[in-house]
Amino acid sequence: MPKTVKDPKSVKKAAEKKQTEPEREASELDLVVSEPEVQKKPSLKEGDFALVACEGLQSKLDRLRESTRGLELQETEGPFKKFFDGLSNKERWSLWKQFENDRAALDGDRGKKVQEDYSSIRGPGSDSKKKKLLKAYLVGGGFKDVYFSVSATFSKTREQEEETSYVPWKKAVDYYGLSELKARILSGSLLARRCPRDPRFWEVGKEVSTSRDKSRFDFQTTGHAASSKAKTLNDFKQFVDDGRTQSLRNMGMEGLDFEESEGSDKEADTGMDPGLKKLLGIKDAPKEKDPLEALETASAAVSQKASDRHSHSKVKAALSVTNAAMTKLETKISDMSCSLKEKLSMNAMLKDLKKNWLDLQTASQEKVLKNASKKCLRSLELLVRDATTAALPLKKGLLWSLVGDYEYMANTLKLPHWKCIDLCGWCDASRKKPNKDPWKFDKPGWKCKEQNDFADDPIWKESHPIFQIAGVHDLSVQLDVLHLLDLGTSQALAASIIKELLYDDMTDSVDTNLARFWEKVWNEYRRTGATCRVSNLTLGMLVNT
Known part of the structure; x- marks a missing residue:
């Protein structure tokens, strides 16, 4: 490779010329190919010049293409990066200019397509995409050898x-x-x-x-391009044409395995045309009338005028339907999941209905027939209404807990309250027994009930229907915290603690201690932002004064 010696005079002239030339405005491509600026020395000396080996740009390109020959496009990334990093800014700019000139020189449909695709590369990542195109252009030897994958x-x-x-x-x-x-x-x-x-x-x-x-x-x-020259655009077109016109065997792909997939079975039509049923001699099963529907039909029939001949035939038909309906309804009432009271009420109405039905059968006078018809109609309407409601399907459930204000518990469920002599249903405290005084906390004589004590001594004083429900017992009642604790034993406990602080633990007088304690309480109110506050605190709330 030839050796060249840089002339100091020519270098000096080139430096002066560079200072006089106006700076060219940086473009988007410059941002891609530019390298970090090298800090210039303040001055050139004779010792700075030496013999260096200069390799031409074309030689570098030839060496790159030789090293990447036969490689796929993605495998050329390393050699290309090494090649590109070794170029000067001037060499990079020269390559970009060559790329732009060749691209602009393309004509025909292919050139138009290339220009449109290139101009569409915008936005984030566009510089990286253009650099990849440059790599394909350089590695592939120009646009003439670029092919689509x-x-x-x-x-x-x-x-x-x-x-x-x-x-x-x-x-x-x-x-x-x-x-x-x-x-x-x-x-x-x-x-x-x-x-x-x-x-x-x-x-x-x-x-x-x-x-x-x-x-x-x-x-x-x-992709946009590939590096290997083994395939051309014509090869690609031929491949597509073969896929459209030839069999897989002729394309050398007969050994491919395919997955088998089964289609869904055709759904059978479950309905049958009435005409087809008639041809086959198939008769529909008679639809059994619901007893309640039969009673409603009978109600409409017996409400007609008894003197009308046509109405008499309707009443006669209704009597037959009503007789069958009464028999079925009597069985249905016994199987209903309703209360005993509802069953007794419906059976009583059914008994009246049977009596009116007999009157309708035996009556000969028009007046008697009309009265029996009205009574029968009224009984039917009431029975249909109650039976329809009672026949609704019931949901299974469990009454787990009774929750409510203790005022409701005392007034409605008849539970003991603070005015009663035996004021608690869960312990044996009593106002009339000194040893069971409910307010005697120093040596309390009352004791809580055990689990088995409630059977002989339940918490309620008068039995309520809700306690007759299966699974409901004394412990199903959820205690009302406000009335039983906050206004009960909890306030007595809090008052005892405050009294001990004021009289025994704090060193000043009781009044001074109370003021200091109250100030600390209000400081805590402000610090925590509490909205539920005691408005005042006096000794009368704590002790008998």
Whole structure:
């Protein structure tokens, strides 16, 4: 490789020329190719010049292309970075200019496509994308050798088609016989339909399944360029054309394995046309009337004028329906999940209904018939209303706890309260027994009930229906904290603690201690931001004065 010696005079002239030239405005591409500025020495000396090996830009390019020959585009990243980092700013700018000139020189549809794709590269990451294009351009030897990469997808599906061949109804009956034809249609092995051209007649058809394999070739282009010269744009076009026109075997891909997938079965039609039922001799099962619906029908019938001949026939028919309905309703009432009171009420109405029904059967005078009709109608309406409500499905549940204000507990559930002699349902405190004084805390004589004590001594004084519910007991009552603690034993405990502080622990007089204690309480109110506060505190709240 030739050696060159830099002339100090030429270097000095080049430096002066550079100082006189106006600075060129930095472009977006400069930001990509620029390197950190090297700090210039204050002056050049003769010792700074030496013999250096200068390699031309074209030689560097040839060496890059030789080192990346046959590699895929992503494998050229390392050699290209090493090559690009070793270039000077002037060499980088020269490469960008060459890239821009060659790109602008492209003509035809291909050139138009390249220009549009390049101009669309904007926004974040655009400089990195342009640098990748430059790499593909340099490694591939220019635009003429750039080719598009392609990925192909092959799929194979199995399609199953069902075709049905229909024959006239008579021909099917002659072939199978009516009994076998009926069995086949009901099982779904044969299909029946009305003739599309004449709906008066029926046809019978049998499904014939056919299946076939279907292959699919899809392709997708990825990336902008590639480095290898092994494939060209024409090769890519030929590959796509082969995929569209040739079989996989001819493309050398007959060894590919495909996953089998099964289609969903056709849902059977569960309904049957009434006309087809008639042809097959199938009768619908008689719909059993609900007793309540039958009673409503009878109500409408007996409400007609008894003198009308047509109404008499309606009443006669209604009597028959009502008789059957009463028998079924009597059984239904006994099976209902309702209270005993509701059952007794409905049975009483049913008894009146039977009496009125007998009057309607035996009455001959119009007046008696009308009165019996009105009574029967009224009984029916009441019975239908109550039975409908009672017949609603009930939800299962468990009464876990009784929660409420203790005022409600005392007034409604009749639980003991503070004015009672025996004021607590959970202990044996009593106002009339000195040793059981509820306010004697120093040596209390009262004691809490054990779990088994509630059976002989329940907490309530008068039994309430709610305590008759299965699973509800004394301990189901949730205590009211406000009345039983805050206004009960808790305030007595708090007062005892404050009294001990004022009289025994604090050193000043009781009044001074109370003022100091109250000041500290209000300081805590302000510090914590408490909104529920005691407005004042006196000795009378703590001791008897």
